[in-house]
Amino acid sequence: MATASLAGTAATEVLRPTSEAEAVEAFGDGDGVLVVGGGTIVVPDLTYRRLRPAKALLLKDAGLSGIENEGGRVTIGAATPLAALVDLPAPIGPCAANIGDREIRGVATVGGNLCAGEGYEAPRGDLQGPFLAVGATVRSAGAGGIEEEPLESFLERRRSRLALSISFQTPAAGAFAALDRPHTHDYTALAVSGARGADGTIRLAATGVGWWGVRLPSAEAAADDPEAAGRAALEDVDPQDDALASAWYRRKVLPVLVRTVLTELEGVA
Amino acid sequence: MNIVVNGTAHAIESGPLTPLLDVLREELEITGPKAGCHQGGCGACTVLVDGEPRRSCLLPVAYADGAEITTVEGLGTPESLAPIQQAFVHHYAAQCGFCTSGMLLAAQAYLDGGGTDDPEAIQEALGGHVCRCTGYAKIVDAVAAAARGESFDLTQTAVGKYTTVTTGGAT
Known part of the structure; x- marks a missing residue:
């Protein structure tokens, strides 16, 4: 054998x-x-x-799986399978439902998705976008002990950290828009996530326009005008050519997805 | 590590990171699960792990320790096919057959979960499976028929197919 x-x-x-x-x-x-x-x-x-x-x-038996909700503050264990996130509010639930297929979502974990290295042919880590949009924080272990920090800074050093859990305040409204995938085994070429906080603040993030998820601050600043915000988003990104799509195509579609997300957020009371 | 495959318990000698697929095929010589892409993209290796469909090429066998595994060998027998297998035969849902065991197990999990004959729901359930013969329409038809609880006289299915050939002048 x-x-x-x-x-x-x-x-x-x-x-x-x-x-x-x-x-x-x-x-x-x-x-x-x-x-x-x-x-x-x-x-x-x-x-x-x-x-x-x-x-x-x-990590399967390390007790890092599960979702807790305390007064709208949601904490998800790093080893929680993506299937458990599908029913969470937008933008997280719809994004999770758009990853892989039933069999992949049944075993792939939140921590693995967040910490996914740059793909060989295309970016990975779809959940980085929606979690950036809801202002999530990550609790992780490594040199210096256990620390909690915003997802933005965690992403920079994720390869040297063990993600333990991710937390966020449930937004007042959320929206997710993505390019269709030709097949469930494809990664998503481009996606935009948006969330409106209780104070009305709009946060936007994209995946597929770099090797990991990024905020779209210029688009956020123009969020009152979805058309203008879509154009502004192009100032925040530097898309690449890869196996899934060209940089040219991504620059054409990003404003559309930003506009779609903002329009949907407007429609949610 | 120990796993139960189609009702038979096995002590596993392979290392804990070995994909379940390799344990099944190479150590236990259970070859129903197929090694298509070995990276989770085709679904030919899908088996049931405690009733849930799983890509066995992606699952370290340590993650199946203590689990009950069902492969196509445990679904039915040549003399007594499972209803989903009968539906596949009746609807000619297998061509080259390479994807069939994975399709069958994904379909079985779909039916066990109360799946209906809605084509979109079936496509969602089987969406991770690739048929290199592109015979998707008949596969969806077969799963829908099984979801409706239809039964088939496969003797007649086979006779009809054979008769068509012989009465067509074949020598």
């Missing part, structure tokens, strides 16, 4: 924590540790030996 994947991972030390504390200790400063949430991104990399980690940290 011998398989390519078995041969490829034989030298990897596998860590299977059964609590958050064990997971944090096993992760340490993250050096040489591959975090396996649901496995949908990293298992093919292990199978094809693109990854040969010294250690693999399996």
